[in-house]
Amino acid sequence: MTESVSGGTSGSSLSYYLSRHRVDFKTAGTVRHNLWASYRIGDKLATVWGAPADFQIHKNLKTKVRDLFWGRSIDFDSNILTDEAVRKFCREWDKFRPDILVAYAGGLDFFVKRARDMKLSFAPPRAIITSAEILTQEARNNIEDFFEAKIFNRYGCREFSVIASECRYHNGLHINAETLLLEFEPIDELADKRKHCRVFITDLENVAFPFIRYELGDVVIASDEKTPCPCGRGLPRIDEVGGRVMDYLKLPNGRYASFTAITSTFFPTVRGIIKSRIIQKKIDKILVQIVKNNDFDEESYSRLRQGLARVLGDTVEIELEFLEDISREKSGKYRFVISEVAE
Ligand SMILES: [Zn+2]
Incomplete structure (x- = not known):
């Protein structure tokens, strides 16, 4: 039996077996x-990882064993x-010349933007695994x-490891259903009309500690499963991971908006945004922080204003703030949305 500690679901730590x-x-x-993802024993690995603590454990405890069985790696602290x-x-x-790249999704995105600006190029790996x-x-x-x-892409956590992950058809994420039971509870009335749900997980294999309808605090977008995945696996799917429950902003009219709903609807049409973060100051006041480059012009500004007003509604006051950079959390993860409004 192994004792472990995780961040828990409310920021307090949870000790479990x-x-x-x-x-x-x-x-x-x-x-x-x-x-x-075609990552086989012996493949050469590169990592772009953001949590200094994980990075150290990764280096000190696991490296020797992993090197014996999994081959060598080069690591970048994002x-x-x-x-x-x-x-x-x-x-x-x-x-x-790594075969496989394993990375924090957001950390790798920033890495690529920087490397692109510096006009660097990298020999293609066979596949990229993103998580966290x-x-x-x-x-x-x-x-x-x-x-x-x-x-x-894969969705996982310390308690259960892989919860759901993509096959080579990238048709949503297959749930690790042999060991985990996932239950969904819809959140109503979202800006993009998809099935955003809170997720509760029951571990079917751990006899040392009961994880029953355990909420990690994530929101997933449920799949309608109308068409089976061409890979032939019968494992059920989710469409994607939408964010943390706390990344969802509750708006004055009873609607919810998620960062992905905002970024996938109109952000791609706004030129010159490098990073952004949304902070809900009050139920009807939202601060949008932007890191921009030289491509950001007057048209970008008005598209941004109009898009935000459309998604968030006209009962919300929107303030824009332009910053040099947006910092990460202590854990090394990047939070897109912060709500300062108490439930
Ligand atoms: Zn599949």
Whole structure:
């Protein structure tokens, strides 16, 4: 039996136990998805990882064992995104020629934007596995275009490892249903009319500790499952991970808006936005922080204003703030939406 600690669902830490059997299932879930992405034992790995703590554990405890069985790796700490660090990683990449890239979704998106500005290029890996952060469609396009490789996104957490992940058809994420039971509870009236749901997870394999209808605090977009996935796997699917429950803004008219609903509807038509974050100050006051480049012009400004008003409604006061940069959380993750409104 192994004792573990996670961040829990409300920011407080949760201590829990995993049976040996469950630890093996966790590993198996990860290895299975690695294989879906063509990541095989012995492949050369590159990582772009954002959590300094994970990065250290990764380095000190796991590296020796992993090197024996999984081959060597080069690692980039996406918290240190200086020009010099990016250039050094590019040189390492050139020498090492990794087969597979495993990365934080948001961290890799920023990395690519920086590398693109610096006019660097990287030999394409065979596949890219992203996890740990929300992968927006815009980030997916940006990353796949830059590396000329497909992303195999996966949704997971410390407690269960892989919860759902993409096969080579990228047709939503297949749920790891042999070991986990997922139940969905819809959140009503969203801006983009898709089935955004809170998700509750029951672990079917861990006999050492009961995880029953456990809420991680994520929102997933449920699949209508009308057409089976061409890969032939019978595992049920979710369409995508929409964000954290706390990333959803409750608006004065009773509607909810998510960051992805905002970014997928009109952000792609606004030129010159590098990063953005949305902070709800009051129920009817929203601050939008933007990091822009030279392509951002008057038209960008008016499109941004109009788009925000359309998605958020005219009962909300919207303030724009332009910043040099937007920092990450201590965990190394990047939060797109922060609500300062108490429930
Ligand atoms: Zn499939």
